[in-house]
Amino acid sequence: MKIESYGKINLGLDVLYKREDNYHELSTIMQQIDLSDILTIKDIKEGIKLESNHRDVPLDSRNLVYKSWEKIKEKTGINRGVHININKRIPVAAGLAGGSTNAAATLKGLNELWDLKLNEEELRNIAVEIGADVPFCTMGGTALAEGIGEKLTKLKSFKNHQLLLINPGMGISTVEVYKKLRLKGKRTLDTNKIISSIENNDIKTLSDNMINVMEEVVLENNPIIEEIKNDLIKYGSLKPLMSGSGPTVFGFFDDLDKLHYCKDKLEEKYTKGIVVEGKTI
Ligand SMILES: C[C@@](CO)(OP(=O)(O)O)[C@H](O)COP(=O)(O)OP(=O)(O)OC[C@H]1O[C@@H](n2ccc(N)nc2=O)[C@H](O)[C@@H]1O
Numbered sequence: 500m501k502i503e504s505y506g507k508i509n510l511g512l513d514v515l516y517k518r519e520d521n522y523h524e525l526s527t528i529m530q531q532i533d534l535s536d537i538l539t540i541k542d543i544k545e546g547i548k549l550e551s552n553h554r555d556v557p558l559d560s561r562n563l564v565y566k567s568w569e570k571i572k573e574k575t576g577i578n579r580g581v582h583i584n585i586n587k588r589i590p591v592a593a594g595l596a597g598g599s600t601n602a603a604a605t606l607k608g609l610n611e612l613w614d615l616k617l618n619e620e621e622l623r624n625i626a627v628e629i630g631a632d633v634p635f636c637t638m639g640g641t642a643l644a645e646g647i648g649e650k651l652t653k654l655k656s657f658k659n660h661q662l663l664l665i666n667p668g669m670g671i672s673t674v675e676v677y678k679k680l681r682l683k684g685k686r687t688l689d690t691n692k693i694i695s696s697i698e699n700n701d702i703k704t705l706s707d708n709m710i711n712v713m714e715e716v717v718l719e720n721n722p723i724i725e726e727i728k729n730d731l732i733k734y735g736s737l738k739p740l741m742s743g744s745g746p747t748v749f750g751f752f753d754d755l756d757k758l759h760y761c762k763d764k765l766e767e768k769y770t771k772g773i774v775v776e777g778k779t780i
């Protein structure tokens with residue numbers, strides 16, 4: 500069985516406060532994009548064997564795919580073996596939920612392969628035990644995510660908007676970014692404005708109002724992110740934003756020719772990085 504495992508961007512990310520369980524309460528708009536990994540899942544006699552084309556992906560119990568298999572065993576009592584090949588195309592530790600989407604795809608894949616009949620709600624309840632971004636990844640599309648990311652409100656579809664994603668070629672630890680955050684004790688992101696722009700299919704107003712409160716602390720040690728944002732604007736993007744805990748930056752385009760011109764320019768400059776054209780799905 501082959502499954503496509505799609506990444507996400509945050510069309511705005513606000514961190515409200517630190518909770519007693521040490522997680523943070525969020526208000527974020529999550530958007531699935533067509534940049535994906537391919538998972539190939541096969542039955543084997545017992546245990547789990549992982550394989551990947553990407554050297555930064557752990558092939559043991561640290562992999563979120565491994566955690567999905569363990570959780571399925573624990574929740575359903577089923578004990579079957581599986582071989583999973585993870586063909587990585589989503590940059591790793593990039594703020595694009597690469598590991599989380601692989602975990603979600605594994606939950607859905609095993610549910611189908613083993614005919615477990617878990618419904619969407621049951622899948623989401625298992626997903627949150629694997630990671631905060633995993634419930635959204637099982638759902639996809641466009642959603643407001645609150646709580647630690649697991650309280651999801653589906654929004655109107657925001658499909659087919661063209662964007663460029665620029666990753667400077669290094670990874671950033673989500674845990675470290677949460678640790679460094681300087682919380683303001685009030686809302687920074689106007690989520691209603693983002694939601695109304697989505698409803699009006701208005702990428703310009705959306706882009707103008709996108710804020711990610713994690714940018715400030717990530718920028719301090721990674722000035723290249725500001726440079727990428729400036730270059731995106733210089734070559735025709737609408738106002739860009741860092742996704743999640745970074746370092747990937749994305750910008751929307753109202754014209755495909757402009758996007759291709761910008762892509763050429765940024766590919767020439769960021770030779771150590773990754774420049775990918777994508778769209779919202
Ligand atoms: C920042 C975001 C925004 O979408 O995305 P990424 O940049 O990772 O893609 C997410 O909140 C990342 O979610 P995810 O990566 O699934 O988090 P988890 O694995 O559950 O948690 C990793 C660690 O991040 C911190 N964490 C995560 C989520 C949250 N709401 N509050 C937190 O404080 C905790 O320290 C936790 O131990």
Ligand SMILES: Nc1ncnc2c1ncn2[C@@H]1O[C@H](COP(=O)(O)OP(=O)(O)O)[C@@H](O)[C@H]1O
Binds near residue numbers: 585599744
């Ligand atoms: N299937 C997976 N794909 C990528 N990274 C994974 C996976 N499973 C575990 N990881 C670990 O998760 C870390 C965060 O990676 P990733 O999920 O791509 O980033 P982010 O949380 O920024 O979206 C990586 O450094 C890697 O060690």
